[in-house]
Amino acid sequence: MKKAILCILSAFVFIIITEAFQTAQQQPWVVPEKNTKMANPVKADAKSIAAGKALFTKNCVDCHGKKGLGDGSKVPELKTTPADMTSQAFQSQTDGSLFYKIAEGRKDMPKFKKDLPEDEDRWNLVNYVRSFGAKK
């Protein structure tokens, strides 16, 4: 009986430690190589960027913030933090990688291939978030 309690207790401790670790140290988000190399078929012209901005305002601002700084109003409720989209680390990723992350999601980041099933919408978003880098 004592053993069972000890076993359950240590399982709890293990879960708490791993949770805390994951929150403190966000794991690198590895994108499969074939996705990183995917070319962006949508030209980043004014029309695409405007469409991306409208989608971003509707679907992303609550977490990522108006300027992509990761300071949206929902952030205090999240376990993981959205990255600063103006940063070099973010902007140095390929369009294919960003497209993959928007489609697949991870933890608090929703899987947008469900809510935004059109590839073009997600490429427009990629084109729009690129503009956050250009301002730096």
Ligand code: HEC
């Ligand atoms: C509910 C909050 C939430 C919403 C809404 C949301 N995101 Fe995120 N997003 C996150 C979080 C948290 C992360 C970090 C996830 C991780 O690293 O596990 C993230 C990560 C990302 C990344 C990868 C960042 C990196 O550093 O590589 C991209 C790209 C992204 N989001 C784009 C978007 C776009 C575009 C939208 C809207 C269509 C959106 N997100 C909506 C919370 C959100």
